[in-house]
Amino acid sequence: MNPEEIQTIAANQRKAKEQVPHHICVCTAAACLSVHSDEVKDALSDEVRKRGLEKECKVKGVGCMGLCSKGPLVSIETDGALYQNVTAKDAPEIVEQLGQKPVKRLKCSTKIPFFQNQKKIVLENSGVIDPDRVEDAIAAGGYDALIQALTAMSPPEVIEEIFASGLRGRGGAGYPTGLKWSTVSKAVGMHKYVICNADEGDPGAFMDRSVLESDPHRVLEGMIIAAYAIGAEHGYVYVRAEYPLAIKRLRTAIRQAERLGLLGKNILGTPFSFHIEVRLGAGAFVCGEETALIASIEGRRGSPRPRPPYPAESGVWGRPTLINNVETFANIAPIIRRGAEWFSSIGSEKSKGTKVFALAGCINNTGLIEVPMGIPLREIIFDIGDGIPNGRSFKAVQTGGPSGGCIPEQHLDTPVDYESLSKLGSIMGSGGMIVMDDTSDMVEVARYFMEFCLSESCGKCAPCRIGTDQMHRLLDRIVKGKASIHDLELLEELCDVVRSTSLCGLGQTAPNPVLSTLRYFRGEYESKLVDVAEAVKKA
Amino acid sequence: MSSQVRILTFKIDDRDVSAREGETILEVARENGIYIPTLCHLEGLSSTGACRLCIVEIAGRPKLFPACVTRAEEGIQVITQSERLTKYRRVILELIFSERNHVCSVCVSNGHCELQNLAQKLGMSHIHMRYRFPSLNVDASHDRFIMDHNRCILCTRCIRVCDEIEGAHTWDLMGRGVDARIISDLDQPWGESETCTGCGKCVHVCPTGALVEKGKSASEMAKRQQFLPYLTLMREEKE
Amino acid sequence: MRIDLSRPSPPSDDKRWKMVSASMRRHGHKASSLIETLHTVQEAFGFLDEEAIEFIAASLRVPLSQVYGVATFYHFFHLKPPGEHACVLCTGTACYIKGVPKILQALEEEFHLKPGETTPDGKVSLMTARCVGACGLAPVAVFDGEVVGNLKPDEVVQKVRRWKNDES
Numbered sequence: 046m047n048p049e050e051i052q053t054i055a056a057n058q059r060k061a062k063e064q065v066p067h068h069i070c071v072c073t074a075a076a077c078l079s080v081h082s083d084e085v086k087d088a089l090s091d092e093v094r095k096r097g098l099e100k101e102c103k104v105k106g107v108g109c110m111g112l113c114s115k116g117p118l119v120s121i122e123t124d125g126a127l128y129q130n131v132t133a134k135d136a137p138e139i140v141e142q143l144g145q146k147p148v149k150r151l152k153c154s155t156k157i158p159f160f161q162n163q164k165k166i167v168l169e170n171s172g173v174i175d176p177d178r179v180e181d182a183i184a185a186g187g188y189d190a191l192i193q194a195l196t197a198m199s200p201p202e203v204i205e206e207i208f209a210s211g212l213r214g215r216g217g218a219g220y221p222t223g224l225k226w227s228t229v230s231k232a233v234g235m236h237k238y239v240i241c242n243a244d245e246g247d248p249g250a251f252m253d254r255s256v257l258e259s260d261p262h263r264v265l266e267g268m269i270i271a272a273y274a275i276g277a278e279h280g281y282v283y284v285r286a287e288y289p290l291a292i293k294r295l296r297t298a299i300r301q302a303e304r305l306g307l308l309g310k311n312i313l314g315t316p317f318s319f320h321i322e323v324r325l326g327a328g329a330f331v332c333g334e335e336t337a338l339i340a341s342i343e344g345r346r347g348s349p350r351p352r353p354p355y356p357a358e359s360g361v362w363g364r365p366t367l368i369n370n371v372e373t374f375a376n377i378a379p380i381i382r383r384g385a386e387w388f389s390s391i392g393s394e395k396s397k398g399t400k401v402f403a404l405a406g407c408i409n410n411t412g413l414i415e416v417p418m419g420i421p422l423r424e425i426i427f428d429i430g431d432g433i434p435n436g437r438s439f440k441a442v443q444t445g446g447p448s449g450g451c452i453p454e455q456h457l458d459t460p461v462d463y464e465s466l467s468k469l470g471s472i473m474g475s476g477g478m479i480v481m482d483d484t485s486d487m488v489e490v491a492r493y494f495m496e497f498c499l500s501e502s503c504g505k506c507a508p509c510r511i512g513t514d515q516m517h518r519l520l521d522r523i524v525k526g527k528a529s530i531h532d533l534e535l536l537e538e539l540c541d542v543v544r545s546t547s548l549c550g551l552g553q554t555a556p557n558p559v560l561s562t563l564r565y566f567r568g569e570y571e572s573k574l575v576d577v578a579e580a581v582k583k584a
Numbered sequence: 585m586s587s588q589v590r591i592l593t594f595k596i597d598d599r600d601v602s603a604r605e606g607e608t609i610l611e612v613a614r615e616n617g618i619y620i621p622t623l624c625h626l627e628g629l630s631s632t633g634a635c636r637l638c639i640v641e642i643a644g645r646p647k648l649f650p651a652c653v654t655r656a657e658e659g660i661q662v663i664t665q666s667e668r669l670t671k672y673r674r675v676i677l678e679l680i681f682s683e684r685n686h687v688c689s690v691c692v693s694n695g696h697c698e699l700q701n702l703a704q705k706l707g708m709s710h711i712h713m714r715y716r717f718p719s720l721n722v723d724a725s726h727d728r729f730i731m732d733h734n735r736c737i738l739c740t741r742c743i744r745v746c747d748e749i750e751g752a753h754t755w756d757l758m759g760r761g762v763d764a765r766i767i768s769d770l771d772q773p774w775g776e777s778e779t780c781t782g783c784g785k786c787v788h789v790c791p792t793g794a795l796v797e798k799g800k801s802a803s804e805m806a807k808r809q810q811f812l813p814y815l816t817l818m819r820e821e822k823e
Numbered sequence: 824m825r826i827d828l829s830r831p832s833p834p835s836d837d838k839r840w841k842m843v844s845a846s847m848r849r850h851g852h853k854a855s856s857l858i859e860t861l862h863t864v865q866e867a868f869g870f871l872d873e874e875a876i877e878f879i880a881a882s883l884r885v886p887l888s889q890v891y892g893v894a895t896f897y898h899f900f901h902l903k904p905p906g907e908h909a910c911v912l913c914t915g916t917a918c919y920i921k922g923v924p925k926i927l928q929a930l931e932e933e934f935h936l937k938p939g940e941t942t943p944d945g946k947v948s949l950m951t952a953r954c955v956g957a958c959g960l961a962p963v964a965v966f967d968g969e970v971v972g973n974l975k976p977d978e979v980v981q982k983v984r985r986w987k988n989d990e991s
């Protein structure tokens with residue numbers, strides 16, 4: 046298909062939509078599905094059919110609306126009403142009130158800070174479009190950026206635009222995306238690859254999954270633009286096998302894009318061709334690390350290898366390879382569509398744009414949020430998140446998962462950006478944000494993350510393989526009241542050694558949760574210690 | 585085809601050295617008689633950068649670099665000895681000792697063990713951490729050799745020599761993390777392996793007493809590794 | 824001497840092997856499709872047994888020990904048949920903070936059941952997963968594919984007991 050035909054699809058879809066006065070959108074992302082939003086959707090469809098309203102009202106499944114703790118969520122597009130905790134029994138009442146006063150009992154105000162303080166770029170279509178329909182995505186502006194890039198921009202211009210936007214990688218390390226693209230584009234070699242990292246290993250995070258489940262075409266579009274910019278013909282999306290719904294929607298999206306000539310040979314009638322394959326992970330956190338991910342795509346054990354050479358120079362099959370995170374790719378189309386200047390006007394000085402966080406733990410509003418970079422943590426937790434439930438008080442917020450750290454009350458006014466968080470001993474990470482109240486035991490939290498790293502270490506390098514195990518044993522002793530001051534000293538020494546000498550990022554960051562809790566909550570460690578003689582007795 | 589090799593100059597421990605482009609820091613150091621401890625590395629096999637004992641500093645860079653896989657660069661200043669490096673190397677060695685059951689006095693490799701030698705060389709007198717004491721088996725099913733997992737340090741030399749030199753790929757690694765273990769074929773007893781050619785190369789490249797010949801008593805198992813650079817060289821000449 | 828390099832035939836005429844063979848063919852029998860193939864076998868048979876591993880190794884011409892190494896590296900693959908019912912407990916950060924350890928402890932005390940194990944009667948397998956993406960409902964379990972939130976230890980113990988007694 047050529048660009049005009051795609052634009053016709055968009056126009057037709059928009060027109061068809063205008064002819065239906067009411068749209069009922071039911072969230073069918075993972076969290077709402079787990080509280081049976083599929084039944085709600087069926088009940089609403091039945092009700093509409095029973096009343097013979099099929100022409101006036103469409104019921105559709107959409108991606109995540111964000112406020113997962115209040116699910117199942119239903120929104121009425123035309124009335125702007127949002128309903129929370131909906132059950133199948135509520136269907137008649139909801140349909141009855143279409144176009145009139147919303148059902149008060151179920152109403153969830155959209156005036157609350159949870160909605161008002163967010164800024165949506167990556168998630169702009171989440172909860173709005175039907176992820177299974179490419180027409181819906183196209184009507185919402187999907188693939189506009191691709192058309193623009195392919196018809197009006199040269200590859201260096203695309204890279205320049207991404208560079209100027211200030212976008213940095215959302216997979217954790219915050220490496221400037223434009224710079225990475227430009228390195229791969231300059232690498233010598235015929236065959237280049239683009240990989241989308243959708244391994245999402247942080248055990249308290251589900252942003253990437255939600256993006257793939259809610260708006261998969263946005264990620265594909267980003268990848269295709271990247272391939273055009275760097276000159277790649279093949280790409281992979283590496284997704285965790287634990288995300289069956291995301292995989293299904295992604296596969297559907299790839300088929301649809303291929304059918305419309307947005308992917309495959311001679312994209313949009315131009316000489317540019319690009320193919321995408323889905324590869325499944327198999328339950329290994331370390332495969333999120335880029336060299337391990339490449340080993341896994343090649344069918345091997347997911348063990349990282351020393352860098353350099355970086356994947357930009359020698360990646361899959363030894364070819365120059367671009368690896369970016371899902372959310373990074375999801376930012377590409379808006380940047381091309383609206384320009385680098387627009388994008389870089391959002392966020393803070395060194396961290397541009399927005400960041401998606403998965404908000405969870407001891408907090409009233411759990412779910413998925415997207416906020417401008419630089420927003421203070423306090424605003425996220427107390428305004429958007431609506432504070433701590435059960436009358437308890439805030440103790441710490443954990444960001445960056447097993448590679449990150451805990452941030453205490455006194456630093457809540459810190460702006461959320463790459464530099465500020467690492468100054469506090471944590472990291473931005475991929476976007477997991479777990480809030481802990483005053484009942485949480487910080488040593489226990491450190492032990493939890495160490496247990497995670499221990500079981501996810503690939504076992505290749507000695508410091509990480511044995512060091513995480515030894516540190517876990519020490520933390521376990523401290524928690525159980527069997528450790529002395531010597532054990533704490535040894536723990537600190539091991540933190541230093543493992544961090545400085547491990548082969549890959551997993552080992553290098555594994556000590557972070559311990560170091561950050563030691564920095565802010567040392568007293569909790571010390572209060573659990575016993576004297577040396579007693580520790581020996583309990584050994 | 586004329587392939588001009590670029591020559592780089594840089595410093596190791598304040599000494600001016602030169603290298604062909606593509607050479608590792610370790611290779612250059614060895615050519616110049618500068619000692620850097622190594623364990624997983626073995627000349628003639630691919631390098632994995634796994635044991636981390638060969639870490640060195642490069643002036644002006646915060647990270648540490650494993651010398652066995654880091655290529656020399658023009659103008660860098662490599663530091664192979666410092667208080668920090670000594671400490672890290674010692675702790676890593678302690679970690680390796682603590683992982684499984686290394687009881688030197690009863691080991692057939694006592695006195696010929698690379699791990700033991702390193703401990704002496706790096707001045708590791710005792711181990712600060714607790715031993716893990718895993719219970720691991722000894723595979724004596726092969727008629728000439730023994731695999732004692734208690735003494736294995738997962739350097740993977742056996743896997744590499746079997747794959748890269750012998751071409752049998754009998755050995756590999758199963759599981760992961762601290763539970764990883766060397767296996768033959770489908771984690772079968774070695775003696776039942778259908779792929780093993782019985783060449784014994786793995787035994788001779790093993791740095792410890794994990795892979796040994798049968799019938800040796802304590803301290804008797806010296807290893808012969810000279811064959812490896814020779815084999816590799818002969819192979820390269822043929823290509 | 825002639826070495827037989829033809830592709831091996833499947834271990835049995837079970838129809839599911841056809842799926843496996845087709846998947847390998849689609850990937851051109853490339854060694855790099857090992858993980859994809861293991862996924863296909865596990866999806867078809869529920870787990871990977873020795874026979875399957877040997878067949879895959881021979882078909883893709885990957886050394887036996889390497890296939891075994893890969894299959895045991897990735898926690899998603901099982902080498903033993905799973906129980907009739909699966910109880911997957913989320914041990915993601917949110918679920919952990921909200922009390923999953925207590926549930927694990929209760930299951931161990933009650934049934935001597937640890938993660939990765941199956942009850943001796945083959946009825947229930949206990950597994951853990953890291954964040955199933957329903958953190959708002961923590962602690963969360965997945966009972967035979969159905970996500971259930973806000974769990975208490977005794978609820979999970981009851982569920983497992985009912986499964987063991989063949990009630991649902």
Ligand SMILES: Cc1cc2nc3c(=O)[nH]c(=O)nc-3n(C[C@H](O)[C@H](O)[C@H](O)COP(=O)(O)O)c2cc1C
Pocket residue numbers: 213214215216217218219220242243244245246247330331332333334335336368369370371373475549550551
């Ligand atoms: C142990 C480990 C796990 C990682 N897991 C992920 C992950 O799940 N998703 C991801 O996008 N990046 C992950 N990364 C970071 C990647 O290696 C890589 O930096 C990233 O995918 C680059 O994309 P970006 O520049 O768009 O952020 C991980 C890194 C390490 C060391």
Ligand code: FES
Pocket residue numbers: 621622623624625632633634635636637638639650651652653
């Ligand atoms: S010798 Fe270099 S890492 Fe082991």
Ligand code: FES
Pocket residue numbers: 248249250913914915916917918919953954955956957958959961963
């Ligand atoms: S931590 Fe359990 S669902 Fe996310």
